[in-house]
Amino acid sequence: MRTAYKVRACPDPEQAALLGRTFGCVRLVWNKTLAARQERCTIEQRPTPYRETDAALVAWKRTDALAFLSEVSSAPLQQTLRHQHNAFQNFFAGRGRYPRFKSRHGRQSAHFTRSAFRIKADGLWLAKASAPLRVAWSWPDLDMTRLHPTMVVVSREPDGRW
Numbered sequence: 001m002r003t004a005y006k007v008r009a010c011p012d013p014e015q016a017a018l019l020g021r022t023f024g025c026v027r028l029v030w031n032k033t034l035a036a037r038q039e040r041c042t043i044e045q046r047p048t049p050y051r052e053t054d055a056a057l058v059a060w061k062r063t064d065a066l067a068f069l070s071e072v073s074s075a076p077l078q079q080t081l082r083h084q085h086n087a088f089q090n091f092f093a094g095r096g097r098y099p100r101f102k103s104r105h106g107r108q109s110a111h112f113t114r115s116a117f118r119i120k121a122d123g124l125w126l127a128k129a130s131a132p133l134r135v136a137w138s139w140p141d142l143d144m145t146r147l148h149p150t151m152v153v154v155s156r157e158p159d160g161r162w
Helices: 013-044 050-062 067-071 074-092
Strands: 008-010 108-113 117-120 123-126 134-136 151-156
Touching: 013 050, 013 067, 013 074, 013 108, 013 151, 050 067, 050 074, 074 108, 123 134, 123 151
Parallel strands: none
Antiparallel strands: 008 134, 108 151, 117 123
């Protein structure tokens, strides 16, 4: 059985800036990949495999115009590609809607996989962060450092709550 815990985060200004850049990069990768998939589907009449979207991400990071993608952790960017691939599989199987473009005005989120975070006594350490992210832990009988989650989702609501 999977268990999820939702907690409030309290990022300092430096962490908020890093997470804001991460959210922007995740949104950019989603939207560019979605546009490329739509173009390929229209022109070539065939789907885009995950492997090609991953190769495109690597190529984008090497260009001068998108070199800033290397400033954030690569785990949320790759996870975005996986989520989009699954969204298209669900759409073609009749289990979901067609994936939409992401807006900067809604809920922003980044999914960090196991290799991109560590939970320690002083907080949540995210990849490319210089200090731990403080979280308000609401379960006193449960030790946060004993948990071994497979993923951490950091999100910011439109009203500014983390």
